[in-house]
Amino acid sequence: MGFDFTLSADQEAFRDAVRRFVQDEIAPIVVEMDEKEEFPRATIQRMQSEGYFGVPIPEEYGGLGLGKVGYCLLVEEIGRVDASHGAIVGAHTSLGTTPLLYYGTEEQKRRWLVPAAKGERLLAFSLTEPGSGSDSGSVRTTATPEGDGWVLNGQKIYVTNGAEADTVLVMAANDVKLGPNGGVTCFLVDKGTPGFSVGRCEKKMGLHGSSTAELLLDHVRVPADHVLGGVGHGFVAAMTALDVGRVSLGAASLGGLEASLTEALNFAKNRTQFGLPISEYEVIQFKLADMAMYAHALRLMVYQAAAHQDAMGHDPTAWGRLDRRRKTREAAIVKCLASEWTVAVIDEALQIHGGLGYIRGTPVERAYRDARIAEIFEGTNEIQRLVISRDLIERGL
Ligand SMILES: Cc1cc2nc3c(=O)[nH]c(=O)nc-3n(C[C@H](O)[C@H](O)[C@H](O)COP(=O)(O)OP(=O)(O)OC[C@H]3O[C@@H](n4cnc5c(N)ncnc54)[C@H](O)[C@@H]3O)c2cc1C
Incomplete structure (x- = not known):
């Protein structure tokens, strides 16, 4: 194994393009965004159309195929100017697209990962609950089998992108007794699913452009093919x-x-x-x-x-x-x-x-x-x- 820490010409070109984008598009709006505490919808849409919401995802799944190194270049450049935009792209990419890429079926990748990587759908990741923070294997949102699908009930908090996401990866307990070892399942829950709603949006010390939302699940029915990575995984x-x-x-x-x-x-x-x-x-x-x-x-x-x-x-x-x-x-x-x-x-x-x-x-x-x-x-x-x-x-x- 070598120790080559230099960037390739392609990586440098990508970093420079992101740097220009961030300076031209994000820098001018950050002070107002921070004051008004508003989700920066217009710049996020511009980033989506540049492919910045699918940087590490292989091209065959709609991404730019630049791997984790390319993705880190992106968020480092964004981080120089605004942490809120970084949090929005991070919750979507690291926490939303990674499980789909690593554990999704081919059908799930086509249905959710490709549009997410192309910037057509925004993702969020929802693990935390009022009683389950650091002890994240102890989630109490329940997943109960019903017919050929599942019914979800519970309350999630602090979900980055939760108020805007088109699809949320929701962790729920299929078996509370098993906890993290087989008792937690990841469900792909689409916005608009009956019983799935956004609750309170938090006021925060910082990251004023990124939303941090409560999500409420009241008898939310999800088909079996919305389980990501298998029951209990x-x-x-x-x-x-x-x-x-x-x-x-x-x-x-x-x-x-x-x-x-x-x-x-x-x-x-x-x-x-x-x-x-x-x-x-x-x-x-x-x-x-x-x-x-x-x-x-x-x-x-x-x-x-x-x-x-x-x-x-x-x-x-x-x-x-x-x-x-x-x-x-x-x-x-x-x-x-x-x-x-x-x-x-x-x-x-x-x-x-x-x-x-x-x-x-x-x-x-x-x-x-x-x-x-x-x-x-x-x-x-x-x-x-x-x-x-x-x-x-x-x-x-
Ligand atoms: C702005 C924001 C965005 C977030 N985005 C998301 C998101 O997108 N999705 C999501 O699922 N969650 C999200 N979270 C939740 C976040 O990950 C949790 O707040 C965090 O993991 C801590 O959980 P907690 O707040 O319940 O604190 P607690 O777990 O109650 O911890 C309180 C304190 O006790 C300490 N502690 C706990 N257990 C131990 C132990 N065993 N040993 C020593 N110390 C311990 C902790 O380190 C901490 O100092 C977000 C939170 C915020 C504030």
Whole structure:
């Protein structure tokens, strides 16, 4: 195995195109979007028509076929300018399209994955419930067999894209006693299915452009061919999707980190106090140096983990046990460090801005509010440390 960390010409061209798109289309609207707390429908539609909602999906299923590395390039570039757009594309791609690609039947791929990858349908992923957060195998939304299908009943919360999605991947308990080991099933539930409705939409500290919705399931009837990955296999499908999500979340965090470092650098070079630009003071220089170290290390970690996932391919039946575990550990490490380093770097960037950093509308102020959630969602960092330490104790380094 080689250690080639350079991007191909195609990958560079893709990254540059995304960078232009983000600057031209997203940057101009983020301040207003953040203030009004509105879902950025127009830019999301533009992103969908560019193919940005199917970046890692093979071309035969309507995607751009650029793998996890290409997908991380996309979310890193988006993350430099706006975390809300990153969360919207992330919930759809990592958590929505991954289970379809990895576990869907050919028929399900044609029906749901192809339009999702082409940007014709928006997806959401719904695991969390009021009583089931970190203990995600304990979902209480019930799935009861009826005729040749299922009836779903329950309440889901905190669903990114939940208010806008055309299809939601809903995890429900087919057998509460079995829990994560065979008791959770993933259902593809389409908008408009009788009994399926959007409840409360949360007001949040940050990520103001992305919706976070409650979903209510009241005797929702779904046919048997809406079961994804087999009865009782929903928890495995969800965790596999989260492995992808945690690495791409690392890439999104990296984008936010780099943008705040750049803001801090420019500010420090231009802000004069005591007769000198503050970048001339060693205290500020060392802050900037620490920030650059985090950026460098995080970049290597994110793209190594993404390249490893690409090398594993998208057929879970072909994965060896050790590769599977390495992937999960790597994803937990990337997610945990990326979110913590990014929060730390943005905090320092805000400090370098002095009072201006605390003023509404300054990019580091918004970045600070947006970044904090990455330590919580897609599994809290405490849970990532459980995943890492359990694997470490069993397998060693
Ligand atoms: C903006 C936003 C978007 C989200 N998007 C989605 C989505 O699209 N789909 C979805 O399904 N969910 C989503 N979530 C839910 C998110 O993944 C959960 O909030 C998260 O997993 C934590 O669950 P919880 O909030 O119930 O906290 P809890 O599980 O109640 O945790 C509370 C605290 O206890 C700690 N803790 C819990 N168990 C342990 C333990 N065993 N050891 C040590 N510490 C522990 C946690 O780390 C945390 O600090 C979203 C949440 C937010 C806020």
